[in-house]
Amino acid sequence: MSEANKTEITAQNKCEFCINSKCCTYVTQKIDTPRSKLDFEHLLWQVSHLNVEIYQDSDGWFILFQSKCAHLLADRKCAVYDRRPYICEDYSNDYCEYDSPAEESFKLHFKTYDELRTYCLKRFKRWVK
Ligand code: SF4
Numbered sequence: 307m308s309e310a311n312k313t314e315i316t317a318q319n320k321c322e323f324c325i326n327s328k329c330c331t332y333v334t335q336k337i338d339t340p341r342s343k344l345d346f347e348h349l350l351w352q353v354s355h356l357n358v359e360i361y362q363d364s365d366g367w368f369i370l371f372q373s374k375c376a377h378l379l380a381d382r383k384c385a386v387y388d389r390r391p392y393i394c395e396d397y398s399n400d401y402c403e404y405d406s407p408a409e410e411s412f413k414l415h416f417k418t419y420d421e422l423r424t425y426c427l428k429r430f431k432r433w434v435k
């Protein structure tokens with residue numbers, strides 16, 4: 307039985323059980339809804355880079371950088387906890403990615419150039435390349 311199964315998980319101790327400290331390992335940025343081939347060509351360039359992904363959820367389109375925060379320590383604590391950015395301070399773990407991966411709410415998710423290009427070929431009747 308894992309430690310997590312023996313101990314009641316509360317908002318106070320949940321982060322200690324979150325092995326990958328999921329919410330400290332990526333950055334997202336909302337982007338304009340892509341509509342034209344040119345827009346998607348731009349996304350194809352972005353998603354071609356390692357650890358860059360594109361997704362759409364109910365809030366719109368986002369670029370996602372899978373990149374661990376430099377302040378995340380080996381013991382999963384935050385090296386700048388007392389002066390952490392507001393977005394970190396404001397993030398509640400009441401119901402977070404430990405409970406439900408964010409990916410579950412994605413309508414579209416492209417992790418590679420090939421995945422996005424396949425989508426482009428379906429979306430646009432004529433895709434020149
Ligand atoms: S807030 Fe949630 S996702 Fe982030 S480290 Fe804590 S348990 Fe993990």
Ligand code: SF4
Pocket residue numbers: 329330331375376377378379383384385386387390391394
């Ligand atoms: S500053 Fe601290 S809380 Fe914020 S993402 Fe980095 S490690 Fe996590």
